[in-house]
Amino acid sequence: MEIDEELTLKKIQIFLAFMRCGNLSKTAVEMQISNVSVHKALHSLENSLRCPLFKNEGRNLIPLKSAYVLEENSKKIVQDIVTTVNKTREAAGFASKIFHLGSLYSLTVNTIPSIISGLKLRRGDLDIQLLLNSNLDLVKKLKATELDAIIVALNETTQDQEFECLPMFQDDIFLAVHKNSKYAALKEIDLSQLKDETFLILAKGFATRNDSDFVFEKAGIEPKVFLQVSDIFTLISMVSSGVGLALLPGRISTIYENSVKLIRLKRQYQIKQEIGLVFLKRKERDPNLLALIAECRMFSRNV
Template identity: 80%
Template sequence: MDIDDELTLKKIQIFLAFMRCGNLSRTAAEMQMSNVSIHKAIHSLENALRCPLFKHEGRSLIPLKSAYILEEYSQKLMQDLVTSINKTREAAGFAAKVLHLGSLYSLTVNTIPNVISRLKLRRGELDIQLLLSSNLDLVKKLKSTELDAIIVALNETTEDVDFETLPIFEDNIYLAVNKNLPLAQMQKIDLSTLKHETFLTLSKGFATRSDSDVMFEKAGINPEVFLQVSDIFTLISMVNAGVGLALLPGRISTIYESSVKLIPLQAPYQIKQKIGLVFLRSKERDPNLLALVAECRMFAKQYLNT
């Protein structure tokens, strides 16, 4: 059976509202339409169905048996439609019950716990799955939709026409040294004087590794790299053990603060990391992402005021 073009979901919604409200005036108020428009929609629905739904008693419309049958099945239809829309949006990652969030290891010291705890207060039903990795790896996973959003360093890896970015804060890069070393007495350090020191670094793909390479190049040195590691906590623990020096962001200053000192670098070797939220532009209206954006903005304001 072909469905008449005049049979629309809007008319079904108006019909259901009329059956619920019982008269034209209350239905018009609920649907924010005029009485005349409600009456025309119901009459048009009868034409599309090719059967009467109501009998006229004065100005009143009295439902026939056909109206009650249509009401019963239309309610099921609307419920199934809402379910199908929600399932479709969930499959596409919109308003899903799970938010797949990616971040850098170093941001778990303060930023990520703050943002996630506030997001859970805002959307308590949301299950947040956190993946920690390098800047480059997280960007790739966001691009392939394995992640819904990432909080990372904003650099050349995040420059993509498909991405929306929200800057959150900036962080300085410091020289991390064991406090027992003579270098720990310095208030500022000239990176170019450390040509013969042993350095520890993160693996390629991490934002801090990229920034370190830029800083070494500016200083005109090819550092002797004793060890490369895949997370910043291992790196700073190695500095704590006196294995070598490292260039690290200030946000990890509370780790081993009694035994590791972060020394500011002299110009022109100073560099700032821009940390921000990144997500696909195609998902910018997703309620979960809108909530995450709001909490990242709140954290950014809080960060500026500290």
Template identity: 85%
Template structure:
């Protein structure tokens, strides 16, 4: 048997509301439509089913046995449809119980704990899974929908027509040296004078590595790189032992602050990192992402105020 196109889920919902309330006015109020619309929906439902559902007693509609049968089975049908919709949206990452968030190691010093703690207050039922990696790797995982959102450096890797981004704050790049280094007494540094110094860097794909390469290029030097590492905490630790120098963002200033000094670069070599939230435009209406966006906006306002 073919299902008549006039038989819609909306009409079944109106029918179920009428069966619960027993009159047109209460049903219209619940469904936020007019009495006439309720009456038309019920009449159309009878036409689609090709059988009567009610008998008329004055202005009242009295349910027939057929109406009670429809009520029993359509109630389960509507519930199944709702479950189906929810499961489908969860599979696509919309309003799921888990938020897959990616970020840079350096942002776990302040930014990520602040955003996550406030997000948990807003959506306590949400399970947040955090992945730390390089800018390039996180962008790839966002593109392939392995992640729902990332908080990273906004640069050429995040310029994609499928992405939506929200800038949060800017950070300067500094020269990091051991506090016992002769350089530690300087108020600023001319990077071009460090051609013979030994440097430590992050691996390719990290935003700070990309920015370091740009600064070295500006200074006209080909740095002697002693070691490349895959996380910024190891890099700061190596600098603190005096193994070499590194270019690092200011946000890591609280790590090993007793043994590492951050020296501003001279004006011509200064460079800023812009940090922000990035997510797929196709998910911009997802409730979890809307909550995350709200908290990132709040963090950005507080950062500016500070």
């Protein structure tokens, strides 16, 4: 049997509301439409089904046996549709019970713990899975929908028409030295005078590596690299051991603070690293993502 195009889900929902409420006025209030619209929907439903559902007793509509049969089976249909929609949205990563968040290693010092704690308060049943990696790799995983959102440095890697970016805070880049270094007592330093010093650097793809390359070039020096590492904590540990110098963001100042000193660069070499939330525009209405956006905005106001 061919289904009439006038038989819509909206009319079924109005019908079910009427069967629950028992009259036009209460149904209109529940569905937030007029009495006339309720009556038209019920009459149209009868026409599309090609059979009566009610009989008139004065100004009242009295359900027939056909109405009760439709009610029983329609409840199943509506529930199946709701289940189907939810499963479809979960498959696409919308309102899933698992949220995949990507971030930089350096942001785990205080930013990410605060964000995740707030997000769990907003959505307590959400399973948050955190992936730490470089800016470049996280951006690639976001675009491939392997991640739901990332909190990273906003730079050329995040400039994509598919992305929406929410700036959160800015961080300065400092020279990190061992506390017993001959430079440790300085309040600021001229990077161009460190041509003969040994440096430790992050691997390519990390935001701080990109910023370091820019600052080194601006200072006109080719750094003597002792070691290249793939996470910022190893880098800080090596600096604390006195192996070499490094350029690092200020947010890591609490790590090894008894053995590592951060020195501000002279004005001409100063650079700011902007940290923010990045997500796919097509997912901006996902409830989980909306909760994360709200939490990131709150965090940015308190920085």
